[in-house]
Amino acid sequence: MTSKEPQRFPDQIPSLMGSLVSLLLFLFVPTIGLAAEPGATLVIPKKEAWTGQRVPIFIELRAEGSFKSSASFDIPEIPQTVVIKVGNPVLSSETDGGNEVFVQSHEFALFSQASGNIEFPPITARFSHTKGYTGPVFDASYQTESVTLTLKRPPNSESLGFLVTTDSLTIEETWDPKPGPLETGAVLKRTIVQRASQQTGIALKPAPTPEIEGIRTYPATPKVSDKTERGTFLGERRETITYLVQQPGLHTLPEIRFDWWNPSTETLESKTLPAITFTATAPPTPPAKPSPLRYLWLVPVVIVLGLAAFYRRSIASGLHELHDRIDPPQRRAARQFVKACRSNDPAASIAAWNHFRQFDSEIISSVALKEELGRLNSMIYGIPKNQQEWTGEALARAFRQSQHHPAQADHVSQLPELNP
Known part of the structure; x- marks a missing residue:
């Protein structure tokens, strides 16, 4: 009869403890490795999109405290691609072993006319933050990792x-x-x-x-x-x-x-x-513009007027002399005298007679003219014998006859007496 060897559980305890530790390390080490850390991450939810389609992309910033001021990004240039900022950043937080990490997510929109695989280069992000909720402000700068995006061109759209x-x-x-x-x-x-x-x-x-x-x-x-x-x-x-x-x-x-x-x-x-x-x-034909030559006739007129203005005194003197030759002053004075006599105005007649004598100092006078001049003088300077009004028609007729028939008149060298 063979006896059984007693079981010894205490000898197996070390191996069980080692297996438990290995299990705990397997469960918790990946979690610690995936824990959130300060930095910048480029996230593209869709790895494939159509050419020309809007592709949303996100840049997540992580810090040990509150974010201060606005973040800035250096977006690299990608051929045939436009990237624009969309909306305002979204704030959240993550916990890592009791340590809180603040997250700020910025959304962008990508539009590209390219096709095939596009490598999105690293993006530099700059921002400021505190450690915790308060305290001094620290400046941080991080770069994202490059990400590849595939764009498909629709069929029959080339x-x-x-x-x-x-x-x-x-x-x-x-x-x-x-x-x-x-x-x-x-x-x-x-x-x-x-x-x-x-x-x-x-x-x-x-x-x-x-x-x-x-x-x-x-x-x-x-x-x-x-x-x-x-x-x-x-x-x-x-x-x-x-x-x-x-x-x-x-x-x-x-x-x-x-x-x-x-x-x-x-x-x-x-x-x-x-x-x-x-x-x-066709637009209507505009009326023909008048030729400026039509104003040429004004040139000599302007010249003549200018010369006339410049030589106005000489011209006036010449015209006056020409007028005297055509119509001598003596002849004009004779007409004025006859007109004054026929108007039966003794005062005007005397004035016209005195004006006429200035041009003819040696007057050829007839007997009739002397008598009529005497009556005129008596009317002006003396006392008339009768009260009848004076008429100068006889004086005018006698004066005309002495002018037209000088042979029948007597030549006198002295003027008749004003007060006979």
Whole structure:
């Protein structure tokens, strides 16, 4: 009979303890290795996307305390790619063995026209933080690791070139004025507005502006804007194109087609703005401009007037002398005397007679003229014998006869007495 050897459990305790320690190390060491540490991490949730599609990316900053001021990032340039900042950072915290780590997450949107694998280079992040909730502020600078993103080009889209990828794209156009019969030189303004969901205005396709015979095209600088509401990203691109009609005739503005890839339905969609046809008439012929030669006749006039103004005194003297030759002063004085006599005005007659004597000191006088002059003097300087009014018709007739028939008149060298 063989006896059994007694069991010795205490001898196995060391091996059991070693297995337990190994198990604990296996469970807790990976956790400690994956614990959050201060730094910067680039996170791209989607490793694959369509060309032209919005790809959200995040940069997570970790620090031992509260973040101070705003973080800055050195985004490297990637060919055919645009990266824009979206919204405000989101704050959170993580706990590592009783130590709290503060996390600040920044969202960006990536739009790329590339296809295939794209390596996102490291990004340098700079920020300031405290250790804990309060205390001195420390500046930190970290670099993310590079990440590879795969972009797929939709099938049958190679001929489109620039590709917009969106679930919804609306296109509107307005004209000022509306196209119709125009005159050469008229101006048309066309405004095209594109709005796309999950897109930025920068990544929307520009409207083409081909050369059109007889029409000059002037595209203005486009206006782009983005709106973010409750997680919905809406991009807008507004373009204004000015057309100047330079030639008369029939003109056609070609249609404009916009194509995009719908990632939800995975189909190519398009919208076409129809072609515009209108006629332009020649402008009316402007009236002929009057020739400046028609004013040449003014040149001699101006010259004559200038000379007349310069020599006005000499001209006035010459004209006066010519007038005296044509109509001598003696003859004018004789007419004035006759006119005064016929007006039966004794005072005017005496004044005219005295003026006449200045030109003819040796007066040829007749008997009748002497008698009539005596009556005139008596009327002015003496007491008339009768109260009848004086009439000068006889004096005027006697004076005319002495002028026309000097042979019948007596020559006197002295004037008649004023008071006989």
